[in-house]
């Protein structure tokens with residue numbers, strides 16, 4: 030069984046209060062994409078660009094201000110709301126935070142299986158789930174989260190996402206808290222599940238290198254807007270938007286995320302965009318900016334299936 034998610038014109042506004050004044054800020058602005066069975070789409074952007082807000086809306090943890098998110102099954106019919114949460118599951122950054130320290134791994138996996146009535150022999154089904162994520166059930170099932178390594182915990186979190194029968198997985202920075210040495214194993218596992226089981230995956234990351242290797246397509250998000258999208262190799266090897274070029278050339282700054290979380294600003298010190306600013310969100314930082322960049326800018330096709338939201342490409346490449 031497969032499922033497809035269509036995200037159309039997604040917008041999320043927040044009201045920020047500072048003293049007596051209030052401002053309406055746009056965290057996600059007119060984002061459209063499709064998650065297709067057997068494919069991984071990477072959503073790439075710096076801290077504060079709106080990645081997690083999009084993830085939370087897809088997981089129905091937050092409501093869009095406008096736009097739609099539609100899940101269709103293999104038959105092309107819309108999946109009813111009551112089954113949405115079985116089909117669409119999240120894998121979070123911190124596997125420790127998403128697992129209860131007092132419960133065994135078996136308990137974590139048996140609960141969603143029971144809840145969704147997916148197995149008569151729960152123990153066998155837990156073992157099967159652990160096998161799907163390359164963990165030895167006999168060794169792991171009776172343990173508690175702190176008795177596992179970080180990589181094993183994240184595999185358990187993936188197994189738990191699969192337990193209710195997920196067909197779409199939103200993986201929000203799934204390896205950024207793991208040791209570099211075990212990241213590859215977890216990403217390879219997600220990649221295998223995507224290929225062999227036909228999962229549709231949204232891989233959220235600030236890391237361009239893993240986005241290129243583990244995704245079919247990439248969307249680059251900057252201050253709530255998708256500034257570039259296309260096949261993974263195309264976007265990384267031939268970036269067109271000045272922001273993607275900057276991102277591809279810049280060394281990652283490990284402290285940026287912490288700074289941004291504290292301040293509510295993105296890594297460049299920018300607040301989210303005001304709802305009444307229609308121009309390019311990158312124009313203040315862009316070395317190529319001209320006066321036209323204050324005007325609303327459309328997606329321009331720069332190669333096959335490759336689009337950049339930039340005035341430079343108004344006449345194509």
Ligand SMILES: Nc1ncnc2c1ncn2[C@@H]1O[C@H](COP(=O)(O)OP(=O)(O)OP(=O)(O)O)[C@@H](O)[C@H]1O
Pocket residue numbers: 043044045056074075076077078079080081082083286289290293294295300301
């Ligand atoms: N509940 C909220 N109220 C007000 N502003 C918010 C809220 N949630 C997010 N924002 C703002 O929306 C913008 C996008 O935040 P979001 O967490 O989606 O970014 P992100 O790309 O996921 O960053 P990170 O990688 O740090 O998680 C940020 O400027 C953030 O400050």
